[in-house]
Amino acid sequence: MVLHGFSTTGNYRLPILSAILDKAFLECDAYRVEFLAPADDIQGIAVLQAAGMTEEGRLRNCRLNTQTNRRHDVLLYSMLRPESPRFSTAFVPFKLGVLAITGNQESLLTADFIRYGGDFGRPIQRETAELLNLLDENGKLNARRNQQDLLNHPSGLYRPGISDVVCQAASQAVDYFSGRLTRFDVAMDISGGSEFQQKVWQALQGIPFGATWTYEELAQRLCPDDWQAARRMSRAVGSACGANPLPLFLPCHRVIGKDGRLVGFAGGLDVKEYLLAHEIMGVNE
Numbered sequence: 001m002v003l004h005g006f007s008t009t010g011n012y013r014l015p016i017l018s019a020i021l022d023k024a025f026l027e028c029d030a031y032r033v034e035f036l037a038p039a040d041d042i043q044g045i046a047v048l049q050a051a052g053m054t055e056e057g058r059l060r061n062c063r064l065n066t067q068t069n070r071r072h073d074v075l076l077y078s079m080l081r082p083e084s085p086r087f088s089t090a091f092v093p094f095k096l097g098v099l100a101i102t103g104n105q106e107s108l109l110t111a112d113f114i115r116y117g118g119d120f121g122r123p124i125q126r127e128t129a130e131l132l133n134l135l136d137e138n139g140k141l142n143a144r145r146n147q148q149d150l151l152n153h154p155s156g157l158y159r160p161g162i163s164d165v166v167c168q169a170a171s172q173a174v175d176y177f178s179g180r181l182t183r184f185d186v187a188m189d190i191s192g193g194s195e196f197q198q199k200v201w202q203a204l205q206g207i208p209f210g211a212t213w214t215y216e217e218l219a220q221r222l223c224p225d226d227w228q229a230a231r232r233m234s235r236a237v238g239s240a241c242g243a244n245p246l247p248l249f250l251p252c253h254r255v256i257g258k259d260g261r262l263v264g265f266a267g268g269l270d271v272k273e274y275l276l277a278h279e280i281m282g283v284n285e
Contacts, residue, residue: 010124010188012037012041012043012044012047012048013047014047014051017048017051018051018086019052020033021033021079021084021086022086025081025084025086025087026087026264027186027230029123030081031080031081031123031127032078032080032081033053033078033079034077034078035048035053035076035077035078035079035219036059036062036063036074036075036076036077037075037076038063038072038073038075039058039072039073039074039075040072042184045075045077048077049077050159051079051081052083052084052085052086053077053078053079053087053242054074054077054078054079055075055076055077055165056077056078057075057076058073058074058075058076058184059073059074059075059076060073062074063241064222070236080127081123081124081127082124082127082128082130082131082159083159085105085161085163086104086105087102087103087104087105087109087124087163088102088103088104088128088158088159088161088162088163088166089101089102089124089125089128089158089162089166090156090157090162090166090167090169090170091114091128091132091134091156091157091158091170092156092157092170092173092174092177093128093157094177094269095274096113096115096116096271096274097113097114097115097116097118097141098113098114098116098134098141098157099111099112099113099248100112100113100114100125100129100175101122101156101166101169102122102124102125102166102171103163103165103166103169103189104165104189105163105164105165106162106189107165107186107187107188107189108165108166108169108186108187108188108189108242108246109189109245110122110245110246110255111181111245111247111248111249112119112125112247112267113247113248113266113267113268113271114141114190115128115141115268115271116138116141116142116143117136117141117142117143118140118141119139119141120141123133126139127161127223128158128159129141131159132157132158132159134157146211156170156171156173156174156202158170163168165186166188168186169184169186172184172185172186173248177278178246179278179282182209182210182279183209184248184249186247186249188249190202190245190246190250192245193243193245196236196240197240197243199222200218200222200240200241201240201244201245201246201250203218203221203222203254204218204241204244204250204251204252204254205250205251206221207251207254207255210279210280211254212254212255212256212276213254213255213256213259214234214255214256214257214258215234215235215237215238215241215255215256215258216230216231216234216239216258218241218255219231219234219237221234222237234243234258238255238263238264239260241255241264242264242265242266244266247265247266247267248275252265253265253267253271253272253275253276254276254279262276
């Protein structure tokens with residue numbers, strides 16, 4: 001999907017343009033946005049550039065000026081979804097794959113574990129990975145044998161100009177996988193969940209590093225005065241953990257079945273096992 005924008009001289013506004021880009025990229029699933037700006041519209045072009053758009057070329061004698069009845073040049077400005085400064089994705093390699101972290105300028109939005117040789121579930125992740133040359137010929141994350149050099153990257157993999165929040169989260173994830181960090185301190189947006197889901201996700205942050213709780217124990221934290229209600233709630237708590245948008249940062253991998261089995265992790269049970277081995281037994285890269 002390509003969105004084309006047209007403007008008369010001087011009527012661009014940065015908040016409106018930013019809202020258009022967010023709507024196109026996040027809600028309409030557009031991959032590319034183009035704007036045609038009169039070449040003499042200095043103010044409008046400055047707004048396009050402030051929004052992160054780049055000039056691609058000049059369309060000569062394209063716009064009709066009704067006052068002079070002559071055609072004037074138009075400049076083509078464009079932006080691809082993964083190039084938007086309003087939100088960005090970083091990748092942190094670890095033994096089994098990469099952690100894909102996406103956020104905006106205020107907070108983290110999602111985190112996903114992608115295995116080497118696996119698919120990307122979100123378009124912006126796949127598109128950013130393509131720009132970073134992380135895909136194989138089938139559009140999947142390059143196998144680990146081809147990515148060995150990435151494991152030693154000091155701060156994660158991302159394009160220039162990503163938000164400070166995403167950069168901070170990537171740096172902290174690198175420190176986590178290397179054994180230097182036990183608690184994350186980064187802004188997270190969980191407003192997309194229901195009221196109950198948000199309560200569960202917030203409670204996850206109370207599980208100490210290297211510890212495990214059962215789903216019933218987690219449910220008891222939500223209703224500490226009624227154990228029977230907590231037992232009935234445990235299944236709903238498990239579903240909320242499965243919908244966690246920020247695994248690792250909200251540590252749902254530390255929640256296990258009541259018999260001690262590893263169950264219910266969206267990133268895969270092998271990743272859950274690896275994370276717990278890393279925390280409990282000190283298994284590092």
